[in-house]
Amino acid sequence: MACQSVSAVMDEQALLGLNPNADAPYRQRLQALAYFEQLKESQDAWEVCADALAKGIYDDHVKFFCFQVLEHQIKFHAGLSAAQQQLIREALMKWLQNQLMNAQPEKAFIRNKAAQVFALTFVMEYITLWPKFFFDILNLVGLNPHGVDIYLRTLMAIDAEVVDRDIVHTPELQETRRNTLIKDSMREQCIPSLVESWFQILTAYQQTHPELTCQCLEVVGAFVSWIDLNLIANDFVNLLLSQMSMEDLREEACDCLFEIVNKGMDPVDKTKLVESLCQVLQSAGFFNIEQEEDVDFLAKFSRLVNGMGQSLVLSWSKLVKSGNVKEAAETLHAVEAKVPLLLQLLVHEDDDISTNMVGFCYDYLHVLKQQAVMLAVMKKLTYDDEYNFENEGEDEAMFVEYRKQLKMLLDRLAQVSPELLLEAVRRVFTSTMRWQTAPFMEVEVAIRLLYMLGEALPVSHGAHFSGDSAKTSALQDMMRTQLVSCGVSGYQHSSVCLEFFETVVRYDKFFIVEPQHIPNVLMAFLDQRGLRHSSPKVRSRVAYLFSRFIKTLKHMTAFIEDILTRIQDLLELAPPQENGFPALLTSDDQLFMFEAAGVLIVSGESPVERKQVLMRSLLAPLTDAFRLLLAKLLQESVEERQAALADCLSHAVGFARTSKAFSNKQTVKQCGCTEVYRDCLHSFLPALSCPVQRGALRSAVRSFLHRMIICLEEEVLPFIPAASEHMLKDCEAKDLQEFIPLISQITAKFKRQVSPFLQQIFMPLVLAIFEVLGRPAEENDQTAALEKQMLRRSYFAFIQTVAGSGMNEVLANQGAENIERVLFTIIQGAVEFPDPIAQKTCFIILTRLVELWGKDGMVGFPDFIYKHIVPACFLAPLKPTFDLSDAQTVLTLSECALTLKMIHLKRGSEFIQFLQHEYLPSLQVTPEISQQELCQVLQQPDVKVLKNYIK
Known part of the structure; x- marks a missing residue:
């Protein structure tokens, strides 16, 4: 049921019970609360409240109550008419105007509630109805202290509504979008004016109204996270730094600087900002902790130092991840420079001050831990004085093995943090390449580390200098400014010389990118540093490396x-x-x-x-x-x-x-x-x-x-x-075995061009092979047996090459007796010798010969097929040495199936008849198998069926 319309005059008497300081009886309090609820729910009561605020004639608890009713109306009653919204705006501005004329400011609880209502109105109306919200307020308040106070409180209330991450906002997407839209509009329309107003307030009131100045510093700290830092750059920061020396302002100034340092930024810019702040703070004496007696300020200052330290470590981590090695090194140097200050604050007797440093301390230890492992591994890679380079014995071999294990460890570290390894190597390498006074083992290990980077970094070989990544520039820089140009190739120790040339060749692609360095490196290869070095070991290795270098470039x-x-x-x-x-x-x-x-x-x-x-x-x-x-x-x-x-x-x-x-x-x-x-x-x-x-x-x-x-x-x-x-x-067996591949190469490459020569040499070669194979040998002479086996394989491979090169005339023109002799050796190879590699080759040759001569080729060959080739196809698999668990034997069986398939292709039904009526019965094979199965399978077009059946 809609509430009754309330009286157009505020019943102040009825509200007395809401005054927390009044001595009202319990009944009066209940009466006041009921009246309050009635006003909140009434459709027009808020207008009475707005009017009351504009007039400013009631006492504090009534004013507070009026603001509460307005707050309720703005929050929970959407759909006010334009005239009603205008009324609220006018009432608020009238109330604010009254503040400027009052001698005394309102009580703090009223000012806070007023700021909340201003902020709510802003959130609801800024984008659509009241885009000049801030300009209207700033024009009205000017530099009036009461007005500035309300303005600053309103800004903090807006931060709470729109930005503050510590306040739980509703997770609704609509509210997130609204807040983003408000911030975008503010950045576009009014933030520069707000920043200017803050600067004026900070400057105007720092001596006379420290509480307003502190309030303003809090506002700057709250807003800095999402506005353009350039707006509060030099002048602002300088002002803050000067306020660090003012007793009433220093803690708030510290907090404000902390918020600026905490702002999300590009890591390089963040490092520059922190370093410039540190420089000023240090020269102003803030780092002299022992001279500071104000522990409350030191608690704030330690929080600022912790923030600067953690920001630097985070920047370093980002730079390392993105591979900006040079900037990462500079940032790490900045982190390390803060360690003395970190330790001073960490050991301070006041626990609050010490506790504030724990975050930075933990982050720095994490960096140190990674670095320490890497530096320890690098140190352990170093040769000791006793290593004998000219006469390496067991101890030296053990160290070389140990070095390999360390390299694997370094590779693992590179997988975890490749950029950190790159940076660590760069630091060691850069400091050691002032090599004139460094011992050889340090110079050698520095170059060795540069070499190892090539394998440790996840970049394919040769890609180290393509593209424009920071890794590329770091490696390129080490190659250019140090290794190639610093003269270390002339170091008088063989280990350093060798490491220099190994690394030059490891990164030979560098010289494609920067060919201007080739002449210097070539000279090092060619003179007493390389090919004419006093150590034979160096000369020998350099000869190989020189060849590789030339081949690449x-x-x-x-x-x-x-x-x-x-x-x-x-x-x-x-x-x-x-x-x-x-x-x-x-x-x-x-x-x-x-x-x-x-x-x-x-x-x-x-x-x-x-x-x-x-x-x-x-x-x-x-x-x-x-x-x-x-x-x-x-x-x-x-x-x-x-x-x-x-x-x-x-x-x-x-x-x-x-x-x-x-x-x-x-x-x-x-x-x-x-x-x-x-x-x-x-x-x-x-x-x-x-x-x-x-x-x-x-x-x-x-x-x-x-x-x-x-x-x-x-x-x-x-x-x-x-x-x-x-x-x-x-000839010996070995001579022939090595000669056959030469003839096979000629046959395969030149084919018909060498046919006359092959016809001429064929039988002399075959007879020479037969002669060697026929020589008697000791029964247990394994070497001779193996040589003969290899020669037999070479012989069959040669016949396969001749048959497969389309030069059947080479075989055909050898005379009937010689051809028969060769054919029998192939049948023998397919069946007699338990050598599946040779057997497979023999079946390939038989398939090819059936293809060439099986239909109407060589006289007498069909007879040979039925008398010798078909039996070979069955007898070979029936041998006890035919082992189907061996992969080569399985391949032999496949070739055997292909031979049968080719015979059927060339001889057709005649072959099927021969199998059914002559050959298979002679093997005592039942008619079911011979007639119904094998012959049917043979006639199917897909040879796989036959292969599987035979198996």
Whole structure:
């Protein structure tokens, strides 16, 4: 039921019972409460209250009551008319105007309630009806102390309604949206004016009205979290810092600075802000804790210091996560600079002051803990004085193993915090690269750490210098400003030298990004720091690293001829030492040097003619020396000297494999080097017929031929017949086994081009194989048995290559007797020998031969199919050695099924008849299986069905 309309005059007598200080009897209090509830629920009572407030004639408890009724109306009665809303606004402003003229301000409880009602009105009407809310109030109050007091209280009430995170707001999305909209509108329309008003208040009243100044500082602290910090930048902060020295204001000024420091900001800007504050506070003497006697102020100051410390640690953590190593290092330095102050406040006798520092202390310890583990691992990586680099024994081996474990630990740390590791390494590395006075073990471990970063950081190799991430810039900076430019490559200790070159090659992509550093590094490789170092160990490793460096960077056209001139003496083929002076590089090291030289020549941008000249000048001295040494070997009678010479000749052939530098884009022909390699072949092939040290020489020349088949294409063909003739003379099993892949490679690559040659060599090769396989051997000679098994496999693989290359004429033209002999060896291979790899190859060959000759090919072959191939398909799986738990045997069975399938494809129903009426009955197989199952399965198009059935 709607409430009765109340009297247009306030019944002040009825409200006496609401005065908390009145001595009203209990009955009067109940009467007053009932009247209050009646007014709240009445539709027009609030108008009486508004009117009463505007007139300002009632006592305090009635005024308070009137504000409560208005508050209730604004909160719970939406849908006031425009005229009614206007009435509320006018009443509030009239009440405020009265305050400006009163000699004494209202009681605090009335001012607080008034501020609440102003704030509620603002929230409801600011965006739609009262956008000039603040301007109206500011214009009215000016710098009147009573008015400023209400203005500041209203701002705090608005903060409580719209922003304060400590107050539980309703979780409704609508209210969140409303609050966001209000803040956005305020930022756009009035915040600069509010900030200006605060500055005026703080300046005007700091001497005369400290309580208003403190109130204003509280407002600034409340609003700073969501307004643009630039608005309260320098002038404001300077004012606050000056107020830190004023006794009545210092605690509030401290709190306000705390809120500014706590504001969410970009980590770099936050560090700058905190550092500038600290600088001013320190120079003003605030850090001299022992001289400060005011513990209440120190409690506030310790909270500020804690906030600054925690803000710095948070900024550092963000910078570390985003990989801004330089800024992170500066921020960490700022954190560390606060530690003395942290400790002074932490040990203060007042517990409140000490407690305030716990947060910063905990955060800093967390940083220290991570750093301490990393620094401990880094320290343990360091060699000790007793490590023997020239003669490494058991102790040294144990340390190397220990280092590997430490590296794994460092990798794990990098997974947890890659940026922290990057920063820790940067600090160690930067401080140690003033290397002139540092001991070798510190310099070595600093470079080692830079090297380790490459694997520890989660970046794929080569991607360390692509993109523009901060990690990239940190690594790039360490490479550029320290490792490559600081001269550490000249450090007089082999471990440092080696670590320098390892790291340069680890980050070889850096030189693609910054090629200006290549000349310096090349010089280090080529002079006494690298390839001409006093330590053979260093020289050897640098030769390999130099080759890798050249392969990565390749295009060094500007330096090619200079490099080739400087390494010329290192490329000389050194004959076996007679004078006791070892060469600078071993033969293995020289191999890397020749590879590097080849890559330089081929990848450079020189014209074809120049490439040919450079390649000839590289390889001609090699072939000249080879001819002389080969002549010397033929005359040498001492076996030890023969072996040394053969070894030297083998290395010479190996060095000529500079052909590795060529590619599909840069072929031998395109580079004009065909003639150079043909000359090499002319020089090397005579070694095949050398009667002494045959194994080593043949192996080397055969490897070279393999390479030339790829590089020279058909230009190599004229050399093959003579080479083959030499290699088939006086063969051992191993010789043949290694020769067959060469012939198979030629067959597969050139096919019909080599058909006449293959027809010619086929039987000599097969007979040589038969002869070796037929040689008697000791019963328990495992080595001989294994060699024969491998040779048999090679033989079958060769037949497979010939049959599969579409050159059936090679087999067909060998004469009936020879063909039969070869075919029987294949049947024998498929059935007799318990070697599933060879058996599988034999069934592949049989399938191919049935495909070639099974229908109307070679005379007599259909007979051979029924007499030998079909039985082989059944007898092989029935052997007790045919083990279906072995994967290779399962593959053999599949090939066997394919052979049967091919026979059916070529011979059709004739084959089915043969199986049903002749072959399967001879095996005592029941008709059900022979007729209904196997033959039906054979006739199905899907070969998988047959494979599964046979299994």
